[in-house]
Amino acid sequence: MSKPNLHGRTSGESQQTPSEEERYSHLLPNNSDFAPSLTPLIPRFISPKSSISQSTSPNSPLLTAQEEAEAFCRDNIPLDVTTPVPELHSTTQLWKYKLFALVFTLLISGSGTIVIIQETILAHWFKGSSLSLAIALQISTSRLSSFLSMGTAVPIAEWVGFYGAAFFISAVVCVLSFIANILYCYGIKKIQSDLEEDIIKRLLNKNNFNRRWILLFPVLYWLLLLDAFILSSGWTSFLHINSEFIKLKFRLDDAAAAWNASISQLVPVILVPFLGIYIDRSGRRSTLLITSSFLFLACIVILGYTGVSPIISMLLFSISLAIGPVCLITAITLVLPSKILGTGLGLYKSSQNVGSTIVDIWVGKLQDTGERIEPSVSDYDKVLIFYIFWNTLALITSKLIYTVEKRYYHSVLSVDQHSRKNTIQILEDTQVIPTISSETDIQRLKFSLTKNFSSTFPTL
Template identity: 25%
Template sequence: MAETAAEKDYYRFLVLFFNCLLTFGSYFCFDIPSVLQEQFQGNLTCPNGTHSNGTEQNGTVGCVEGLGMTPEEYNLLYAIYAWTNALVVIMAGFLIDKLGNRFGVFVFSFLTVLGSSIFALGSHFKGTPYLLPLMLTGRLLFGSGNGSLTIVQNRITAFWFKGKELALAFGLTLSFSRLGSVLNFFFTQQFESHFGIQWTLWGGTFLCVMGFLSAIAVSVLDRVGMKQLGMDGVIQQESKKVRVQDVRRLPLRYWLLVLTIMFFYNGVFPFVADASKFIQDKYPGYSQQTAAYIAGAVYDSSLVLSALVGILIDYVGLRGVFAVGCAVLTLPVFALLAFTFVPPLVSTIWLGITYSFAAASMWPSIPLVVPQATLGTAMGLATSVQMVGIGLSNVIVGRILGTKSSELKIPLWRWQQMMVFMLANTVACIVASVSLNIVDKKQGGTLNRMTKRSLPEPPARQPGDTAPLLSEEEGGGPIN
């Protein structure tokens, strides 16, 4: 019988191309505040129309015109994103199971467009009481869409590449997302210097619209391809509905793994959110643009290494060992930033490398420690706990850095306290990951075997007992 178009490799990779574009724009948008932190916290007006990038000149600090946020209010933009994400991802998993991938990809990509639009609109109300509520509302809607969109993206990838280049496909989707982050750190400051903060935020919205158009393309390709394969609706038929009682079936190793993930990411994301401002405040001679480049090096490393590291860990195993190693090797990063004047690029590249290995070793370990029937619940719950932790960390960092914006330059002692807080999270990550390895060894050492040897031969499946987000041979997850 003639091979259908949907069975050919080019069709699968066409689906993958548009699937990769789903989150390119939203990841670009997510860290725009990090690059423009000085503008978000800048003065509402500057005397005599003079502006600077905030670097010291002739012993004084120049005026930066901006939205007038305090450090606490600025960090709240990241906290509300994380908390909303934490609440929505569990409900999103249920909705996707019940209504299908095509419903999910449309709704959640639309929420990123709506959220980024309201966020950009809020910037036009600077100096009024409407600015912060509008921008927080925008980040709330944006967060409710972006995290859930990643889950749908992974499910579509798993369906089309199950048993065929799955590790490569997951690596490419993550790389495209990180490409959005990297380009943000390279170009956003230059764009803002020419067009202003309002048009910069609307530019981010335009990229989210491109993601929405990609969602339409993915929906059409997915529908046509599944019909040609005679499998229309198969994911919905096989999906296990998310049930609250499934939480009771999750083992101790899972909870230790969730804590390991949470504590590691508590150090990475809140640091990146404030890194550009930190570099300018502590290290002399760095412009806002250069500081943004250096902060973005965390994602540069991830962009380059994600696919290669995933394939390596699939081959050698040792996921538990890598989890401990990543946490231990992250300790010097925050120590260097807090107490030395070693060039910050060393620390951000270093953190990017450990982050790449952590993402590739921690998230794909979840399918190895939970029953297959509870995998969807486990992934959503792990993402939720991770986001709760990140949100709390953003709030704590905001309190540490100050509640007033009277000083354009945040004192060094406040930055040191922030880095000590990051060190504390990393130490907690080491404790959780070591405990994870101890428990795992007592229960057969599953995490430290190669993936293909970690799992028994799959028994005959029963309807409703599969988790289409992942195959049984290779794990993946919302590797943020």
């Protein structure tokens, strides 16, 4: 009885070796657009210096079918020049990119200004009475919409079959928001028509602004602005990458990764209103800022360097995201007078946008330093290190705010609702928090800057 040879045939059977087309045809694309014929492709795939050619020499060890296939893919598939390569810089795609950049610029411009206006309006109506709760409800509503959008964008695109379907739903929501703003303006116009003329003049005079007033902002405000720059840029950039990072590390599909990441937007919806009530009653803003920074740092460490479920990290991040904005916004309203509060909140929002732009670009650059073409978890190694450094810096800044407001500002950010008004009055009387009502106040405070600098801007 004859023995089978290396190809599994007996000596009596044909010794014909299968052709390259037969052996590797299953590795070639089936799409007719990219592989119209297998026969002309095979010669272009095979390289005389490939691992397969070398392995079939008399002195080379025999390879299994799987090893031959892997060697074929590794050495020869990149040599295929028949597969059409899309024109990445074609006129159509370039036009689409420019249109997207224009639309995104309009989006950022609108979303940035409307938040400033909303917070200023809330501070006008609720300053000194339940402002934290009002800001908390506004943030809670915003987080709810973000949670729904992050969780439903992928399912909507898959259901409709078009990735841009979610944009149409967003456009409908924007139209509803526009109608709500029109109704609010109409209501304010109606109220103004019922006011006396001298009251209207006082309100208009209150809205006058002098750019020199920026020099009168207290040191505590600038520290809050620095903390907002660090924390907000970290929050925003992390929200942009958390879904992809969870997908790569835990090997989830797009929908599951999106829902896991959207948990970061869920807890603020529930927690923020209760947090606003707590802050209104007990204060403790500087302590809560330290807590927010620490939770963000813990989220990065757990998500990046442990195998714990991403839900835990997203819950920690969402608590940080709930605490920080409420404390920062309400703290700014306490250290600035009403006349310059809109400017203060505008600078606050600008610091957020500038920080987000810088950190987003930097995080993207850190991701691109890897050698792999396809996205992988290793692309985020330097990103995680950066976030640890960035959150440590936020933790130090929050601790500095805690020390300064305790030592120089009579704990204005930490006192409860019963002591808050008296504390603010003391700070205004000593011009630690400036009061501005006329041009005379400008000259008086300008003199104070030169003659009594320590009383207006306490030294550290």
